Amino acid sequence: MADNSVPSFKASDLVIQLSSTLKAKSDVFTFGTVFTDHMLTIEWSATEGWQAPLIQPFGNLSLNPACSSLHYGIQLFEGLKAYRGDDNRLRLFRPMLNMNRMANSAKRACLPAFDQSELLECIRRLVEIDQDWVPQSDSASVYIRPTFISTEPTLGVKKPAQALLYVILCPVGAYFNTGGKGLSLWADPKYTRAWKGGTGDCKMGGNYGCSLSAQYDAVDYGCQQVLWLYGEDHQITEAGTMNIFLHWINEDGDEELATPPLDGIILPGVTRQSILELTREWDEFKVTERYLTMSQLCCALKQQRVKELFGSGTACMICPIEDIVYQGENLHIPCQEENSQLTSRIAKELTDIQYGRTPSDWTFLV
């Protein structure tokens, strides 16, 4: 239902310019390297408001070299996927959660508001047009990247008076190539991903640019990703670009699935929220949003109370964590018996919803 209180573009105004030539599709993709034939662009200016949305051939943007998305990081993005089900229908997974988060990021970045349902409908049309790109495979999908940048062509640090919202699509397989093993993480308080009063709870570009250097330090230490710590007590916050979950027997002897609370420094992940809702629905163990510190994790590992540690996110879905390098030590997260593996069970339930094998109101048909 359209929210008429926000001045917005309308999907009914969509202008569609189809590409005269279509690209050849191949099967093997490194994440985010191949794009489909079309993209969605929607221009905004303070004087003219939102223009009609346009679906046009994928191609370069022409940007003023002074534009403040390139100087002051006035930019944000989203990530969601389109899945081809066994029934050959295309589905998105809880896309309004992405639209809501995008609106929150836009507010934080001083970019203009828009009607979230109208954007979703424009995205649906784009996916429909490039539907042949969505693979018939449980391990592949089309990744949808809504992006929102300032195109204000002046150097004063100020609220943009011009902006561009655009959406590009890329067929993707698995995000990490770990050869079936769990991830290894490097945990060092030297770098901080996000901080109270910052933008860690929004998908703004600056959160990622500042994390890159740590990522390469992690690789130098023989790890694949960073385990982001926070504060004097080395709180566990996120893993790489994922939320993090600990399945353990907690200090009180209770079986618990725990993830850090949304206190401003944690990205409110769609997969995170879905895992919380799914496992709370099961009602088989405690499911908690709580602070977790490295000393709590180390203690639990010594006492063999850790069952599983994993990351979650749209790009990777669920990713088990096998090792953490922390203060010169390698903390190994023990493998658990096959039948108790929580990650496999969650991954199956989510995949069954995404690919249409389990009916769910979390799916949105394209």
Next chain:
Amino acid sequence: MADNSVPSFKASDLVIQLSSTLKAKSDVFTFGTVFTDHMLTIEWSATEGWQAPLIQPFGNLSLNPACSSLHYGIQLFEGLKAYRGDDNRLRLFRPMLNMNRMANSAKRACLPAFDQSELLECIRRLVEIDQDWVPQSDSASVYIRPTFISTEPTLGVKKPAQALLYVILCPVGAYFNTGGKGLSLWADPKYTRAWKGGTGDCKMGGNYGCSLSAQYDAVDYGCQQVLWLYGEDHQITEAGTMNIFLHWINEDGDEELATPPLDGIILPGVTRQSILELTREWDEFKVTERYLTMSQLCCALKQQRVKELFGSGTACMICPIEDIVYQGENLHIPCQEENSQLTSRIAKELTDIQYGRTPSDWTFLV
């Protein structure tokens, strides 16, 4: 002297494509809205290395919509100025400090290294070509904006394999339009500009995008800029996009000029460094890099120990601060007698160097 240990572009390889038409020059400029006729662009790729630097007509950049400067804030910039002296010669002010800081930012952003002297020589040539844009005025100059962005056209969060370094120029007058009054600042711990383990000591885009929202809260509270606080004890860190200086009688009864130390969350400003060096040279009062908290400032204001508070930066040079809104109160910084005004004296000494009235090894002739 060229540093041959770093693979770099060379100024001697410069290719120059002059614009066939020149823009009309006008006298009144809002900061960063009007650009000169030419720009410098230098492309880099992991496979080909640095390409020949190119001076070409100012114009739009053509960027892949997936490029990681637009998604992950992999971008940084610098700011320096070219001044036209009374002798009609053009001068830059300590430009190697900017080149060094740019190299540091590039390292933090995982962008490639370059020879700083070669970049300075390319910039010198660009300013020389657009020299007619540099106004003959003590209150105007040409602002030089070196910018360095990732042009990696893929969505994985990783070190860019393609990048673009470019420099644009704009004639500028005063940065703030305060009508001769001091700035008013809004101090609220709700927002944090930078944090330990982050990028506050680099000129990366993300530092600015995340500050914009606070800036508009400041305006809502009737202030012009944000006074950035840090930590439980509300340390004073920066003011808007400026470093901050307090001239006061300190707790020990000593006259002191104080500014926060470079502990990772403070931008190492060129004007900041120059003010420290200049006033240490005078040897008339203590000049200290130290922590300053809001409670120390409030106490000093009550006891009438505050002589002056001001911001410093390349865009504004020196900017007196007159009011701070903090915890619901308006803290007024008293005006001081004309003959003790430190800001005027520092501004005059720096301006005399920048415009060539005082010979100095801080100037670099174009």
